[in-house]
Amino acid sequence: MKKGDATLMSPSEWEVMRIIWTKKGASSTEVIHLMQLKRAWSESTIKTLLGRLVEKKMLQTIKEGRRFFYQPTVTESDAMNKVVFELFDHLCSMKKGTVILKLLSDLTFSRADIKKMQILLNEKMKTAPVSITCDCLPMNEVCTVHNEDC
Amino acid sequence: MKKGDATLMSPSEWEVMRIIWTKKGASSTEVIHLMQLKRAWSESTIKTLLGRLVEKKMLQTIKEGRRFFYQPTVTESDAMNKVVFELFDHLCSMKKGTVILKLLSDLTFSRADIKKMQILLNEKMKTAPVSITCDCLPMNEVCTVHNEDC
C-alpha cells in the first residue's frame, strides 16, 4: 500500500465520530462510556481510535485542565456526503438509479425530506436523459480492442 | 484485526469486478488489458486481484484449456446494494434524507428511474413520519448516564 492514501475514516473510527458529532464534542471518558454501551470495546481500543482520529485531523482537542475535550473538525453531514459520494463514484453509473430506488424504498424519511425530494425530482425530470450509459469499461477502446457489447 | 472479518471486496477488487460484470465474464488477459486502459496497474497486480476475488468467492472459474474464464458469482446490482446498504447502516438515521437529497441532486438519472422514484415517493409520503430520530447514541442510556440533549 502506498503511503498517504489516508483513507479518511475507518468504520470503527466512524462510530466514535458519531458520538462526538452528536454530543458536539466530548471528553474521552464520555466517549468511552457511551461507546461501551454499544460495542464491547476495551477502553484502550477507544483511546486508540480517538488518537488516530486526532492524527487524521478529524478531531481537534481543547485542553481542559489535564484532559482533553474532543471536537469534530468536520460536520457530520459533510463527512457523510464525502463517503457516500466516494462510494457512488465507483459504482456503475447506469445502475445508480436502481440503487437509489432501493434506498428510497427501504429507508424511512421524514415528510419534509420526501417533499424536498419530490420537488427536486420534478425539476430534474425536465432535463433528464432517456438513458444513462454504463461506464464500467473504457468504452471507446473496448470496441476497438476487444469485443461485441458495443 | 480478527480473522474472517472478510470484507466483501476492496475498492481495487471492485474495479476488477466491474469489468467482469460488464463483460459477463472474461479471461485474465481481457481483464488485464481493459484494466490497464484505466489504471496503471501491473499485470501482476491485476492477477493478484483476480486471485483474491476467487478466494473470496466473488468469482468462479471455468477452465478453458489451460486458462480460466472468470465469471461473477454475484450480480453487480446485488453487490451494489450490499455495499451501499452497509454504508448507510452506519450513518446517522436522522441525516440520511439529506444525503440522499444530495445524491439525487448531484447525479444524473434516466427519466424512467426518476419516474419510478416519483411514484415511490408519492406512496411513501402517505405513511412518512414527521421526523426521524438520531440514532448515534444509545439514547435511553444516555439520558440516565450522562447529559442534556434528550
Add this chain to the structure above:
DNA sequence: CATTTACGTTGACAATTGTAAACCATAGTT
C-alpha cells in the same frame, strides 16, 4: 503526603489491502 484513579501516549500484533516481482507449467512457435 501516599495512594489510587484518570487519561494521554507507546508499543504490539494479526489481518487486509495495494502493489508487484519471481516462479512454473503448458501451449504455441521456430
Add this chain to the structure above:
DNA sequence: AACTATGGTTTACAATTGTCAACGTAAATG
C-alpha cells in the same frame, strides 16, 4: 525438440485497521 509467450501460483512488503496491554504523569482522595 528447443524456445518463447501466456497465464496461474507463490512470495513479499509496506500501510491501514481492529484490538489491546503497558506505561507514565498529573489529579483527586484518604
